[in-house]
Amino acid sequence: MKIHEAFDAFKRALETGHTIDFLEKVTDDFHFFVPLPLDGWNQKQQGRERFEELVRFERSVFQMSLTPLIELENESYGMVVFRSEGLLNGRPFRNELSVVFEFEKDRIRSFREYVGMPLKNYETP
Numbered sequence: 001m002k003i004h005e006a007f008d009a010f011k012r013a014l015e016t017g018h019t020i021d022f023l024e025k026v027t028d029d030f031h032f033f034v035p036l037p038l039d040g041w042n043q044k045q046q047g048r049e050r051f052e053e054l055v056r057f058e059r060s061v062f063q064m065s066l067t068p069l070i071e072l073e074n075e076s077y078g079m080v081v082f083r084s085e086g087l088l089n090g091r092p093f094r095n096e097l098s099v100v101f102e103f104e105k106d107r108i109r110s111f112r113e114y115v116g117m118p119l120k121n122y123e124t125p
Contacts, residue, residue, distance in 0.1 A: 003071050003078030006101050006108050011066045011082075013055050023048045027107045035115040063087045069096070076103055 009022035031046045034054060045054065058064075064086035072079045078101045085094040096116040102109045 002103055002106060003073040003080060003101060006078060006103075007068055007071065007080045007082070007099070010099065010111070011068075013051075014058060014062075015065060017055055017059050019052050019055055022108075023051065025108050026051075027104050027109045030108065031110045033110075033112040035113055061089060062093075077101065078103065 006022075006025060009025055013019045013022045026048065030048065030051070031044055032051065032054075033044055034041060036042065041054075045051070062084075064084050067083045067085075068080050069083060070079075070081040079098060080101075081096065081098045083094065083096055085092075087093070097113060098116075099111050099113045101111045
């Protein structure tokens with residue numbers, strides 16, 4: 001199951017900061033979209049280095065664990081609905097998200113993450 005391996009590597013990168021397993025699975029034209037409401041992140045992101053920057057940024061703000069709830073896939077795409085919970089800037093959070101991976105043969109060409117609850121809901125007033 002491609003989606004299970006892809007999400008497992010994605011999860012490991014975000015939980016531990018170890019991106020090698022994930023980056024070994026991506027194509028040369030790898031790109032991604034994440035729902036961060038921040039300048040520079042609210043558009044298409046390109047490449048392995050940018051993914052490493054995303055992981056460093058998210059780990060500087062979040063301490064999280066990801067739990068897959070639903071995994072679906074066909075030849076070209078895989079989707080995982082997952083729970084993310086932990087600490088955001090030292091405050092507890094819990095959210096449900098989904099990520100859709102696009103595959104090119106057995107490699108990850110792209111992913112797009114969809115958030116269940118905007119991060120603004122966790123910011124201090």
